[in-house]
Amino acid sequence: AVALFGEKYGDVVRVVSVGAEDQPFSRELCGGTHAANTAEIGLFKIISESSTGSNVRRIEAVTSKGALDYMADRLALVDAAAAALKCRVDEVPARVENLQAELRETSNKLKKALTGGSxxxxxxxxxxxxxxxxxxxxxxxxxxxxxxxxxxxxxxxxxxxxxxxxxxxxxxxxxxxxxxxxxxxxxxxxxxxxxxxxxxxxxxxxxxxxxxxxxxxxxxxxxxxxxxxxxxxxxxxxxx
CATH class of the missing domain: 3.10.310.40 (Diaminopimelate Epimerase; Chain A, domain 1)
Structure with a gap:
């Protein structure tokens, strides 16, 4: 396991191993997960990643039922966007790009009208x-x-x-x-x-x-x- 400088540890620490029991590819301090097995965590969804200092990254995630609820909320938002745009879910990105292009074109035409001789x-x-x-x-x-x-x-x-x-x-x-x-x-x-x-x-x-x-x-x-x-x-x- 990785020991973090500045932290105090006892003689025995709790770790979480990921991978086969005899050949884990990751073994880290438990970080308060209190899971006997990583399978208990279930679905794991990273929701943000940021820097907390030099060479230090912070990852935030939701797990288990929280992850399922998060995904359900996101899917509901996508469905709502598709309904508002009157298109299929898989067409949302292209539809948004087209609307942005139309908006830019309209804005440019308006600016030309406002700044031109007309x-x-x-x-x-x-x-x-x-x-x-x-x-x-x-x-x-x-x-x-x-x-x-x-x-x-x-x-x-x-x-x-x-x-x-x-x-x-x-x-x-x-x-x-x-x-x-x-x-x-x-x-x-x-x-x-x-x-x-x-x-x-x-x-x-x-x-x-x-x-x-x-x-x-x-x-x-x-x-x-x-x-x-x-x-x-x-x-x-x-x-x-």
Missing amino acids: SDAISNAIEGAVELDGYKLVVAELQGLEAADLRNVWDTVHQKVAGPVACVVASVTEKGTPALLAAGSDDAVKAGFHAGNVIKQIAGLVDGRGGGRPNMAQAGGKNAAGIADALAAAKTALGA
Whole structure:
């Protein structure tokens, strides 16, 4: 049997042997099993495995009737999933994969609709672009877009607006946090627009920090309620 360092043992210890009595392939301290024979344990089902320290693994299992009950509960869950998915039990994994793929495709289509030229919010913002000294400024408050999606919004603005253009856009993400982006075409930057400076000036209004290059800058924050003030501050700073 294996003796664990740090533990105290008497002269005689109780062990459990696994395998033929004359040639067991495992003989370990009983660990409180109190089984005269491993056959008494019955069905043995490992339910978790984790690390408790360096080179130490912890295995948790249920046995006997507990293992049967555990398996019955799991089978009931699988049956319920199959019923909800309207498929056979053996088709559940494939059905879930298909649903996940459909969800990703739908999500991508929605993001394209929200960030593309067909979006009412973006179209209205473009129509309301302000003429500044040397470029047009587009400002928009959006919903449900992540920081990466705001870059697509800028691409749309850049494509839809002829000539030098800059934008300052913000969105409340799906997690409820604010995301800000300022961006400008090369001609807008030459005319004096600096995205990094704009973001630095307004990020604090959403309890955030950020910065970037003259032609592209982003920031995140904690206070989504400050988005309107941040966009208003950007317009003021740019003379709009």
